[in-house]
Amino acid sequence: MTQVGEGHETAADGAGPVMTFGAPAVGEILAERYQLEQHVNNDSAGRQVWRGIDVILRRAVAVVLRHPGGDSATEMLQAAVAASRVIHPNLVGVYDAIDEQQRAYVVREWVDGESLRDLIGAEGPLDPARAIAIAHSVADALTAVHATGMVHGNVHPGSTLIADDGRVVLADARADAADSAEADVRAVGGILYFALTGHWPHAEVGQSGLPDANRDSSGNPAAPRQIRAGVPAYLDDLTMDLLDRRVAAPASDALTAELGRLDAASEDDEFEDVGPLRFVQGGSSGSSEPVRSAPKILLGVGALVVIAIIGLIFGINAINDTSSNADSGQSTTADGGTGQTDTPDVTQTQAPVPKPIKLTADMVRIVDPPPGDRDDTAEAKLTVDGDQETAWKLAWYSQPKFGNNKKGMGLLIDLGEARSLSEVQVFTSMPGVVMDLRVGTSDPGDSSTGDKKVLEQFTSLSDAEGGPTKSTGTKHVLSVADSTQKYQYVMVFLSELPRNEDTPGYQVNVNEIELYGY
Incomplete structure (x- = not known):
């Protein structure tokens, strides 16, 4: 049976009282037309939802009642009146909206379903x-x-x-x-x-179900x-x-x-x-060329618009300056200036927009410092293959902090050259992973000795912000506060694992890692 009337709690209706005074009863006929047959539920705003019968047209209806009526029911009634003006097969039909002051109710189409x-x-x-x-x-x-x-x-x-x-x-x-x-x-x-x-x-406002x-x-x-x-x-x-x-x-x-x-x-x-997404606004264009709705496309279009506006301003100023110089007989300097010092500078500097940094298999390797056995090294490439279904699958541990004096494990990324970074996004199979972002000046080597040196030489970028953080979801963002610094060697280091309920112990998969920079 359908739960007509359900929906999100709104700031206006969230504290609405459940109707008690003036509550209807089975068999009662409202407005000499709508006979109540069954109380279905109370919706999220405390209103009663009933199944009824329109005794004139002999059809099932839904009746939503609110106590009290009057001014407090104005919004509900106005929304019903507005909705009644739109007829569409995917919209519930609204038949009536009545205010009896003591209570108010809306009569609508009854939908058998859920x-x-x-x-x-x-x-x-x-x-x-x-x-x-x-x-x-x-x-x-x-x-x-x-x-x-x-x-x-x-x-x-x-x-x-x-x-x-x-x-x-x-x-x-x-x-x-x-x-x-x-x-x-x-x-x-x-x-x-x-x-x-x-x-x-x-x-949502209030407690969501x-x-x-x-x-x-x-x-x-x-x-x-x-x-x-x-x-x-x-x-x-x-x-x-x-x-x-x-x-x-x-x-x-x-x-x-x-x-x-x-x-x-x-x-x-x-x-x-089906190919790429394409949004075509309201049939205003006859072109069938796909248009991708993505931040980098929108920002690129915005940048072009800004450039065009700045170019137009420069052009207008140049025309005005030429005209002014011709009228006043003022000479122009060799660099195109007029010799005046109070000309406004219309050049604006836009903040750079972070862009994804393409990572390939040869740019990443797993760091498993002693006493690690380095059995996972072949799985590093799975974290940058663009496939969320593949992953670097860490081994099972009996405690969250690895144990046996092992400080953790990481994924070392060699960007090939020093780059300014904005953030690193880490996608894992479970939340609850403690991790941080560490940087160094070189890769000491893909070996047990090299991994030990990485742990000793790399410094954490998270120390200034309170140290490593625990992920609350399966996507964890490690932000880089200072975008003016450049780094070639970056490591995502995992120092604590979540409990995995499938098998007793602590384990996680690292599905994908994405870097964004300038």
Whole structure:
């Protein structure tokens, strides 16, 4: 049975009381039309959700009641009235909104089925094709809402309903002044993430009934491919781009088009070969050239725009200076100046943007200082092959800090030349790994003696920030505070392992390491 009315807690409704005074009863008829048949649940704002019958049209309806009515119910009623103006197969139809002062209620379409939250709770994460189909339906519904100039404001696994006939519908709009079309679109990323992983990546007001995403030390959710196998890379990219506020969110119609393309590909068994993501805004361009929604592309376009603006300013100034000199008879110096010292300098220096540093197998090696047996050396290349499914698999230990006077193990990276660094991202199979970033001036050699010297000679960049840190998710970011310094030899050093519940002991896999610099 559907949980109509479920959704995120909002700042306005989160503390709403559960209706007691004026509570309805089975068989009661509201507004001389809507007969209450069964109390279904109380939603996240404390409102009662009932299954009822429209005695005039003889159809099932959902009735959401709130106590009290009046001014405190204005937002709920206004949202219902706004939603009633949009008719779409992926939106729950809103039939009526009534304020009796003592209580207020909204009458809506009844959907036989269950919410996405309950579906995932019962069956676990969905396969990629089904996750795409659900997200496509939600995005299509948002496109219809946004076309009217309104926003939904409550895209959530509890308000995404899966009907018994397979139809996906979005319910319970709660838009207020703080909501936006962009927030709706990014919430579709949350729907994809939840469908693929069973975890919710967005923060909520109040206590959420959804499992929180695994997060790194900066609070960023782990990518779906880090949590489960079988998620296509392009779907992983799309999901994380929608969640990443550094990446411009597409309009809802562009997102619908992209998800529709992926949805069609999955039906034609071409799911793995759909190619790069491409967002085309609202059909405004006739070009079919793919456009990748990624930070480096957006930043590159932004840089070109800035360069064009600066060039235009210089051109205008040059024209004005030439005209001014001609009118006043002022001479121009050999270097193009006018001899005046108060001319403003329009040149602006942009902060450099960190870029990924390509790493290859010959640039990395494993450091296993004595009494280590150096059996893992062949697995270093698996940490830079771009595949999250392959990994450097550390051996099992009986204690988290390795034991036998072994200080830990590391991955040494030779960049080939001194480079300025921004951060190092380490992807592991489990959270709870204690690690830090260390640097040196040379590699003493790929041997047991060389590994011992590395441990003695390399210094930690984390000492100034409180020493090594423990990862809180499967992605751990090691930041480099001073980007003016340059390093050729960098080592990610693991000094404490997490407990692995699969087999008694302490162990972790290092799936991938990524460096970013200038």
